[in-house]
Amino acid sequence: MRNLKTVFASLFITSLTLFTSCDPDDNGETIDIPEVLEYNNIQGFFETNGVQDQDFTLDAVTGGNIIGEDGTIITFPANAFVDGSNNPVTGIVDVAIKEIFKPSEMILSNKPTNALSFSNQNTFLLSEGETEVKISQNGNTLQLANGINYQISVPSAGGLDYEMLPFEGTTSDAEGIVWDPTSDVGVTSSGMQYVTAPASYIYDIFNTGWSNCDKFYNYPGAQTTNYINLSNSPNASETAIFLIFEENNLPAVVKFSTTYANGIQSYIDMLPEGLAVTYVAITVENNQQYLAMEDVTISDEEELTLNFEVKSTQEILDALSILD
Template identity: 60%
Template sequence: MNTLKCMLGILLITVFIITGCSRDDENSTPILPQEILAYDDLAGFYSTHGVQKQNFTIDATVGGSITGENGTIITIPANSLVDVDGNLVSGMVDIGIKEIFTPSEMILSNRPTNAINFSGENTFLLSEGETEVVFTQNEDSLQMAMGTFYQIQVPSAGGFDAGMLPFRGTITDDGSIEWNATRDIGAGNGSSGMVYNAAPSSYLYDVFNTGWSNCDKFYAYPGAKTTNYINLSTSPNAVETAIYLVFEENNLPAVVKIFNSGEPIIQSYTNSLPVGLEVTYVAITIVDNQQYLAVKSVVISEEEELSFDFEPKTTQEILDALTLLDD
């Protein structure tokens, strides 16, 4: 009898412990596993989350047009592609394109609107659309034959503007991009290398080289300009922190990258930021398998030094935050 009582007591205690643990588990906050990133630096972040290539094929002998997912039309003339030795190619060729229109796409792809003006000074652009075009045959790179060009037609968000120009992009040492105008500013439709179509609203321009091109205008501001400074002492990884300044005018985005020199305090282009302009700063960094984001809206003040509050974020939280910049 004593043995039976002992066994029943042990059983009751065991049930109580199990039940108590279950109730504690129900009322406690679950510990979620940390997101496992497929990359450990910003280069991997851009490669993974940036705009991805769209693939097409055409007959090089015949030429033709292709249309991207976001409405960019690429028209390639017949017999216009050559191999690395300058030999005309025939048969089917592969075309890879990327279309970038929004601030979030520019940040995620590391393709800001930083530019060089006609005086050789650092400046930035308002963009109607960035486009990359690459031709290959059997995985070998192709180029345009001498004297030939393809055409890019991009949907317009801002309507006709005589200041619109074609730009060519050059990849910088940190994998970003810098834009140079390929034509001088003209006085009307077509004289600057751009042809505006009213229906549907779009710009058409000629491109003589493969790679990145852009339909843009130089940002013009009649007021005072200044230099701003970014204090990275609050960043979890100051050496590898990307900082972007974002704003919009006439439905056209400008995304200006503040290049990181690796110093604790970095600066914008000298005397380039319009005093009184309302902008949003975005800063991103990665360290020890954790991504950090800081978003700060400010009105540009003269010679101001800014710092950011970095917060750990999941990939989806970063994507959601950047998408808000597109509105």
Template identity: 30%
Template sequence: MKIEKQKFTNLNNSKVVSRILKNVMGLFVLVLFASCIDTNEQEVFDPQPDGEALAARFDDNRVNAVQEFTLDTSTGGVITGTQGTTVTFQPNSFGLNGTPVTGNVTVQLLEIYDKASMLLKNKSTLGMRANGDKEALKSAGEFFINAVQGTNDLELLEMAAVQSRPVDFADLEGGMQIFRSGGIDDDCDGGIDDDCDWVEADEDNDGEKDNAQIRDGQGADGEYATYNYDIGDFGWTNLDKWYSFTGAKTEIFVDVPEGYNADNCAVYLSYDGEPTTLARMDTWNTSLELFTEHYGLIPVGLEVHIIMVTEIDGQLNYAIQGTTIVENHIEVITSLAPITQAALETLINNLP
């Protein structure tokens, strides 16, 4: 290639050259300044994990899943949820300030039977013992039951009977107890937005923990069984038993990407082989900057999946990692990916 050289002479004092140099330098400064502005704007406006948006998504998922039924207070009656849960109310059992109300009331029911619903409604199966220790539970169903008349939340004046959806005999779990959403937190009021851990219930106030009864049934598709129990108050209840494991146990830590913490994401521990055992990693170690469970009772050798979720710019983002628990386990999550809620539900419910 031929290169042409141009020679400039006697231009040191040229006004044209001086003007050109000034313009070039001015343009350089302007570009540099604009570059700094762009960099700063990029840092400010980069999409960030939004914990408030994630919490709002959980709340919206609960509200959108509520089914409503109309009952006459004088007769009571039975409601049946879309997943097969039934609740039977006695006559004149709806009250306000201890007095039975008359006319029609609206009964609300929310049913949760799978891990995806537990996670995306933030109702994991983390139970709290009487001494404050927290352990995982195996659930046969979580339920929110309430009644309103106009703008008034009503009271349950007589016991109501709850029956779970039909269960195959091969899937029955004996020893299921009744748990309530509660604890020492002031927000543990049993309302639909209650995020508290599960505690053993005493629905009839006899000083004994309540167990569910198993009843046989006969349907068009053959024989089945149901779990049955009574409730004395509206709010959240859960059919559960404590997850039991003999052998060594340990703590588990989850190292999440830079910029993530307990304020802007949620991390869950899904137990393989247990379709309804999902515990939230509810402790953020501020010194280590790691998520953990605070009770140190994760079985060594247990196969699990770690699920992390957040919301970024209106979009769910997630990570799912399978692992086998070792002593003092540290699981490292390096990145998340965007996903739709429906796709995430499918992934979670297809976990082993």
């Protein structure tokens, strides 16, 4: 990740016309036209700016492959789907997928790498790729037939790692998503396939919805809790807080959602002391968007107050892209 001084220096020119474009008036003079947002809360921001569906069709009887724009390959067997009454489905079905690999996509889509451990404790992951799969026919949601699974292949950025696992995601507005390795989502790490040409992980999925090829982040040193003071946020109740770092080319994007007296805190005693990270905060208020970004080295029990600045949608996208 580049230093944020470099990030904001590169955005200086566009920052001169915050949220505006310039059109001439009747006298030939330029006037500022404010950006009109399609939403008035942070969830609307995520829905509008997050990764959107890629749409495909598939013959339910024969099955086949779906190949996403970023290299995800989803392979369905023949006769894989049933309707709401558990009847086998024939004919053409609609397949909608989302692929998320980059920190910017995880933030904009509200799909962080927060997770539950095998002992049901809060933790977080390093990700090789998040995938959503939805199946429908004539607007009606379909499910996998009993005993049927499909395969997902995701390009690998980190190389062979025997700690990689498949995870299933449960979504919510507050947390975005939480990844669970104990659900009936796929195979164990011993069954996770890794191929070298092209470098990819292949794993089995037994449910539609969100899945993830990840590993638990393990840190041998001291761990602590951090606090983000939102007393100067333009809209504290609609502020999303993320912590971002990378290891071995794999991103971790951790969302804070636990409130405390002055704002939002991390999981208790889960942040590695001495780790260099970037904090990102986004909020929406009165048809304006605000962004705060700060490079930080995690310190013991630290409370941080971030600096929020008015930003256009494009400025937010540009700033977040530097994290990728």
